Amino acid sequence: MVKKSVTIKEVAQEARVSAQTVSRVLNDRPDVAPKTRRTVQAVIERLGYQPNAIARSLIRRRSHTLGVVTTELDQYGPMRTLSGIEREANNLGYSLILSLIHHHETDQGERALNDLLAHQVDGILWAVAEIGDNYAWLLDKIPQLPVPLVFGGDPSHTERMPVSPNRIGGRLAAEHLLAQGYHEVGLIGGPLDWEAAQQRRLGWQDVLSRTTQTPCFEGDWSAASGKQGLRQLIEQYPNLDAVYAANDQMALGVLQAAHQLGLRVPEDLGVVGTDNIPEAAYFWPPLTTIQLHMIERSKMRVQQLHQIIEANEADEADEADEADEVNEQRANDCKTEGIPLQPKLIIRKSSVRS
Amino acid sequence: MVKKSVTIKEVAQEARVSAQTVSRVLNDRPDVAPKTRRTVQAVIERLGYQPNAIARSLIRRRSHTLGVVTTELDQYGPMRTLSGIEREANNLGYSLILSLIHHHETDQGERALNDLLAHQVDGILWAVAEIGDNYAWLLDKIPQLPVPLVFGGDPSHTERMPVSPNRIGGRLAAEHLLAQGYHEVGLIGGPLDWEAAQQRRLGWQDVLSRTTQTPCFEGDWSAASGKQGLRQLIEQYPNLDAVYAANDQMALGVLQAAHQLGLRVPEDLGVVGTDNIPEAAYFWPPLTTIQLHMIERSKMRVQQLHQIIEANEADEADEADEADEVNEQRANDCKTEGIPLQPKLIIRKSSVRS
DNA sequence: GTGAAAGCGCTAACAC
DNA sequence: GTGTTAGCGCTTTCAC
Numbered sequence: 001m002v003k004k005s006v007t008i009k010e011v012a013q014e015a016r017v018s019a020q021t022v023s024r025v026l027n028d029r030p031d032v033a034p035k036t037r038r039t040v041q042a043v044i045e046r047l048g049y050q051p052n053a054i055a056r057s058l059i060r061r062r063s064h065t066l067g068v069v070t071t072e073l074d075q076y077g078p079m080r081t082l083s084g085i086e087r088e089a090n091n092l093g094y095s096l097i098l099s100l101i102h103h104h105e106t107d108q109g110e111r112a113l114n115d116l117l118a119h120q121v122d123g124i125l126w127a128v129a130e131i132g133d134n135y136a137w138l139l140d141k142i143p144q145l146p147v148p149l150v151f152g153g154d155p156s157h158t159e160r161m162p163v164s165p166n167r168i169g170g171r172l173a174a175e176h177l178l179a180q181g182y183h184e185v186g187l188i189g190g191p192l193d194w195e196a197a198q199q200r201r202l203g204w205q206d207v208l209s210r211t212t213q214t215p216c217f218e219g220d221w222s223a224a225s226g227k228q229g230l231r232q233l234i235e236q237y238p239n240l241d242a243v244y245a246a247n248d249q250m251a252l253g254v255l256q257a258a259h260q261l262g263l264r265v266p267e268d269l270g271v272v273g274t275d276n277i278p279e280a281a282y283f284w285p286p287l288t289t290i291q292l293h294m295i296e297r298s299k300m301r302v303q304q305l306h307q308i309i310e311a312n313e314a315d316e317a318d319e320a321d322e323a324d325e326v327n328e329q330r331a332n333d334c335k336t337e338g339i340p341l342q343p344k345l346i347i348r349k350s351s352v353r354s
Numbered sequence: 355m356v357k358k359s360v361t362i363k364e365v366a367q368e369a370r371v372s373a374q375t376v377s378r379v380l381n382d383r384p385d386v387a388p389k390t391r392r393t394v395q396a397v398i399e400r401l402g403y404q405p406n407a408i409a410r411s412l413i414r415r416r417s418h419t420l421g422v423v424t425t426e427l428d429q430y431g432p433m434r435t436l437s438g439i440e441r442e443a444n445n446l447g448y449s450l451i452l453s454l455i456h457h458h459e460t461d462q463g464e465r466a467l468n469d470l471l472a473h474q475v476d477g478i479l480w481a482v483a484e485i486g487d488n489y490a491w492l493l494d495k496i497p498q499l500p501v502p503l504v505f506g507g508d509p510s511h512t513e514r515m516p517v518s519p520n521r522i523g524g525r526l527a528a529e530h531l532l533a534q535g536y537h538e539v540g541l542i543g544g545p546l547d548w549e550a551a552q553q554r555r556l557g558w559q560d561v562l563s564r565t566t567q568t569p570c571f572e573g574d575w576s577a578a579s580g581k582q583g584l585r586q587l588i589e590q591y592p593n594l595d596a597v598y599a600a601n602d603q604m605a606l607g608v609l610q611a612a613h614q615l616g617l618r619v620p621e622d623l624g625v626v627g628t629d630n631i632p633e634a635a636y637f638w639p640p641l642t643t644i645q646l647h648m649i650e651r652s653k654m655r656v657q658q659l660h661q662i663i664e665a666n667e668a669d670e671a672d673e674a675d676e677a678d679e680v681n682e683q684r685a686n687d688c689k690t691e692g693i694p695l696q697p698k699l700i701i702r703k704s705s706v707r708s
Numbered sequence: 709g710t711g712a713a714a715g716c717g718c719t720a721a722c723a724c
Numbered sequence: 725g726t727g728t729t730a731g732c733g734c735t736t737t738c739a740c
Contacts, residue, residue: 007716018726019719020726020727026718055716055718058734065451073427083426087454099450100444226636256636256637284613374711386709390710409716409733410733413715413716415716
């Protein structure tokens, strides 16, 4: 412990060269005599020297660090997103500074953002769910940010796709249940101020509003709320014979409530969830669900951010200043790749009357 | 975008004072004339100035940043640990640099460690599960590290508690099942090279080896392996009437297999899991499980690390150099607080014959 | 109370 | 090829 780190100067002294030469070796510059290079490398090895990334970033104006802002990690969604982000960031050679928002208050977001900026991150991934107008202040702020910011959370209109994948997911679920011969399909949605919940609900409505009633319950993503939701819907709509839940946890709650109410799934009640959490295949019965490709999606966001960063860097070198247009361009390039990420219906027992 | 950040010099110039004075204002030093302070603060506000944390750490030798090394976040355990770490780090004013290890190879660990050191973290939380001898190289290395490192993963002998909480958990599960009148209690364990899995197994054995046979299956933490595990155990031990699973996911797999085999839970088969994931209460039937207080535990680790860091800092100021002994001391102080974190049996339907 | 000078660890630009 | 000088943004002496 408390063993002081080795500096470039000490290495230089020990190798009887200047600090500059050591630096050249570190950065694999060609203009070093092979012999000198070997000597220096030997000393580096021997002393266990590690260049100080902090000092480097200070002068290079590039920290090779990305900031990630997200919410509590106790839900599968945020967690998987983070997992994907880390994977890709790692690939591209970035370290990650993590900043969690705990109570969905704006000042928390502001704090997180400033914190990351203070740490001179090269870019920011904003993976906080869109809730109410919590994006508003940020959207205002983006133009003034010294670094690029990309939204990395769940897919929503911020992707500027023609239709939100969440909405498409809602449609897939509803269409599937109708196709399986269910007639009255209820929704157990997420909190309606969450953009993702809203979109899933819209998708479900797209399909059902013309054909049937639209029994609907607003949950809070927890299994408890799913359970409560089914009880309440069944009471209000005795003919309800299927439910689309906006996440798999709520679907799990629905399954439990169904067992307790003596409803057989899928015979008496069809159930479809959302997210395809790893456990879903092991629910009883196994849960049909909508896969939204969160991990792949967040990887793409990191790539996108990376490209913007690189583009900015290049532009600065060129003294050109059409940076923003270039960014726009790159961003669009990325978006068009989104085709393989179409939401996918994963059919299991919970929605298939045999 | 690409808007250059404001520096302290610009603020100084704008406020017609020296950079030094601005620095004094930033750090709330007393020796600044109230009037000057106000002027400077106004300029800071107006320019939206943010001190550069990187430059600061360079000179202060303190980055207020902790490094976290953990494995893939696709399991509940690591995720919750991270969640707890982040919460407490945030409380104590630290930012977090995240470094995930993907393939459990030693060089990955080495890379992660070096990466964090390069970033001049003030301390490191090693939240990687102990698997095989993957701690060995690290234990060797710790004495040479320039910063303190604390193990932040699941509870194991690294806590130097008399008995691992994991083992106590295993005992609780087995004792409970026997008390409920089950006679032949099988284990569906985690991979045996995981220290945590090993300890849970030992706890189970402590209770059962004398009274009954010890049917045992080695899973891989996944629900799929839990399912397979039950099928196999039942075949080998037709009289098996209870199962203790080393995590809740495997317990879920057991429940599914039981349903498929026509075994009623809890009448024909008692089931106890481990972790108390939020979903466990909504399994069918609701799952009895062992709560290991991962979040609280990881918070404690962060506090511990913080205290060591502070102690080192104080020592350096004092020119004293008994730092290591102090560390040892502090660390021990922390450990003795562990009493409220005793594993807890959470009884639900899956193990209670009515 | 305030400013000037020096330096944290490193690298870019120029000498030689 | 290599060393010297300067400086990233900030804080810590130590003058005044």
